[in-house]
Amino acid sequence: EAQVTQNPRYLITVTGKKLTVTCSQNMNHEYMSWYRQDPGLGLRQIYYSMNVEVTDKGDVPEGYKVSRKEKRNFPLILESPSPNQTSLYFCASSSWTGLASGNTIYFGEGSWLTVV
């Protein structure tokens, strides 16, 4: 079964305590990305990766880091979380390789993060 798996699904943490949200996909997709979803602002892209060792900033990268050392994994790192990073986070993957390839995208179930 095609899956994008995120962990943890729910987390409450304190300001400044580094945390990592893991993301793994089993579809051998080149493209992976992270989003945050906030009321009234919708989904905004944080970072994306076109392939292993290739990452780029999305619309709201400040305060986040990512790495893509393996094709299947794309962890999101919050080095020093702050309360304004309280949000619902989604990881997604796609077979996107360009406009002509089409890019049906598969989303994880989401990770609820609260920073106090």
Next chain:
Amino acid sequence: KQEVTQIPAALSVPEGENLVLNCSFTDSAIYNLQWFRQDPGKGLTSLLLIQSSQREQTSGRLNASLDKSSGRSTLYIAASQPGDSATYLCALTGNQFYFGTGTSLTVIP
């Protein structure tokens, strides 16, 4: 900066009605257009993808159109059912993805 707008933000219709959801954007030149469904507390499910060179796509009771010249896309849902109740999002998708804020649809039995 790319902006994607969806109006209305919420819509309530009786079961069986045909309906249209709207999506407008500022720059479609190098993007595909995709419609998603999101159920409360869940991730997004892709419904239809219209590639940049296409004008519409159909899947079952859903039909999506893309008019790049006017910067608009519509999602047509025929014979709506209570199970269609969800939030519908459109997105311009390329290397970067730009999502609208969604239309929350309620279909009343």
